[in-house]
Amino acid sequence: MSIDAQIEVENLEIHYGPVAAVGPVSFAVMPGQQVTLLGPSGCGKTTTLRAIAGLERPSAGTIRIGGQTMYSSAAGINVPAEKRGLSMVFQSYAIWPHMTVFENVAYGLRVRRKGRAEIEEKVRGALDLVQMGAYADRHASQLSGGQQQRVALARACAFSPTVLLFDEPLSNLDAKLRGDMRIELRELQHRLGVTSVYVTHDLEEALAMSDQIVVMRGGHIEQNGSPSEIYNYPRTEFVADFVGSANLIAGRLRPDLSGDGMVALEADGGHIVHGVSHGRAPGSKPVMSVRTVHLRLSVERPEASVNVWPVVVRRSAFLGDMTQVHVEWGGRELVIRQTIADVWAEGGAAFLSIAPGNCVLLEAE
Numbered sequence: 001m002s003i004d005a006q007i008e009v010e011n012l013e014i015h016y017g018p019v020a021a022v023g024p025v026s027f028a029v030m031p032g033q034q035v036t037l038l039g040p041s042g043c044g045k046t047t048t049l050r051a052i053a054g055l056e057r058p059s060a061g062t063i064r065i066g067g068q069t070m071y072s073s074a075a076g077i078n079v080p081a082e083k084r085g086l087s088m089v090f091q092s093y094a095i096w097p098h099m100t101v102f103e104n105v106a107y108g109l110r111v112r113r114k115g116r117a118e119i120e121e122k123v124r125g126a127l128d129l130v131q132m133g134a135y136a137d138r139h140a141s142q143l144s145g146g147q148q149q150r151v152a153l154a155r156a157c158a159f160s161p162t163v164l165l166f167d168e169p170l171s172n173l174d175a176k177l178r179g180d181m182r183i184e185l186r187e188l189q190h191r192l193g194v195t196s197v198y199v200t201h202d203l204e205e206a207l208a209m210s211d212q213i214v215v216m217r218g219g220h221i222e223q224n225g226s227p228s229e230i231y232n233y234p235r236t237e238f239v240a241d242f243v244g245s246a247n248l249i250a251g252r253l254r255p256d257l258s259g260d261g262m263v264a265l266e267a268d269g270g271h272i273v274h275g276v277s278h279g280r281a282p283g284s285k286p287v288m289s290v291r292t293v294h295l296r297l298s299v300e301r302p303e304a305s306v307n308v309w310p311v312v313v314r315r316s317a318f319l320g321d322m323t324q325v326h327v328e329w330g331g332r333e334l335v336i337r338q339t340i341a342d343v344w345a346e347g348g349a350a351f352l353s354i355a356p357g358n359c360v361l362l363e364a365e
Contacts, residue, residue: 005064006031006195007052007163012061014047014219022047022219024061029197029212034189036198038206039216040242045199046167048216052197053088053165054081066162086163087156091171093148097141101132104140105155112159126154129188146177153185157192164189164196170205182208203243207231215239231291233278235363240289247290247334248362249273253282263361269330274306275359283364292337294358297325297344302353311352313344327352 005028013023022044029035037045050056052063054070057078063071065086070079087108095104105123114122127133130150135143140151149169156164169185170178186209189196200206206213207227215222215230215238223235234240237248249267257264263277265288275288302308311327311334325336325344329352336352344350 004031005029006033006066007035007197008062008064009048009052010062010064012048012051012063013059014044014051014056015059020219022051023059025216025219025221027214027221027224029195031195032193033211034186034196034198034209035212035214036200036206036210037214037216038200038203038243039222040201043216044219045201045216049088049165049167049197049199052163053086054079054084055088084163085161086165087159087161088165088167089152089156089169091168093152093169093172095140095143095148095151097139099140100136101127101138101140101143101151102136104151105158108155108159114159122158122160123154126158129157129191130154130184145173146181149173149181153188157188157194162195164194166196166198168200171200171202178205185209206243213243215243217242232358233360234289235280237287237289237362240360240362245292245335245337247292247295249288249290249359250285251288253286262356265361267330269332271309271330272306273359274356275361276357277361280361280363282361285364287362289360289362290334290354291358292324292335294354295334295336296353297327297336297338297342297350298353299350301351304353304355307356307359308351308353311350313346313348313350315346316344 007029010026011024014021037048039045047056051058058071060073065084069077070084071077102123105126106119109119109122127136130153132150132154170181173181182205198209210227213227213230214224217238223230223239230243234243240246240248251265251267254264254266261277263275265273265286267273273288309329311329314326314328316323316325322337322339326333
């Protein structure tokens, strides 16, 4: 673990009786970073977040915030949630409808026994930060979902916490508002320079908002890296399939055609796929990940010497922002997603191609 990290989670385990819900997991969050815990329902991401917050007692491991130990099973330390210097924004907002917007935001400061002048200054500043200053005297029950979310954010920021924790805060909003709030949240996090951990099962949210993504599955970390690394170089079949849309191509290694960091795979249908190993050793049954958006369809044969194949179009579906095309390739179907609005007739012939750098060897599972 880095000694400069703002948050350190080391060999964290959480058990419910004999059931292991999380762990062991380890990751670090640097000052000012936003790290997202991404994964399907039940993977342990919210449980891990609650353990950092002090709302869940781990079974083993260590949690440090700002260099201070908040939990240690070995040392018998478990600092209460209210003394950890962090704030949490929940999926349900937890806004009191009988209070005004001002009183909702001031609540945490009053609990901390701050003076009237300081409360006034911090609440006004927090509301201005989320563009809700004009709503200070309005009752929370009169607000829309997006406005309630802004109030929850203002309340979380009001006492200048060292760490902000977000538990799927946008999941109750409609799609367009969720997209807008994503941008606002990211800009707010940058302006404040606050360290944050964000939980979501939404891939677009994770890619758009994160400095680092921790992909979780079954209580364990599948991969930890930057959004571009997670998307472009998935480690496992699970990550390749969960983080974006990918074709998974299995086959046997062709050492005679491999070298210089490149690897060649003879797919089960007989086609040779040239790709990158990304420093990984192939397992007994190698698999490559090929993103649907990286594949190209053309009427004329491309000039590339490798990764070009004649295919037959099986079906095509217009999806608005993109067209999804299914083609027959080596006895199986591959899926292509393209932004161009070309219409491909069922049964039509075409050429399929992809750059070798976009075919990534996965680790053995």
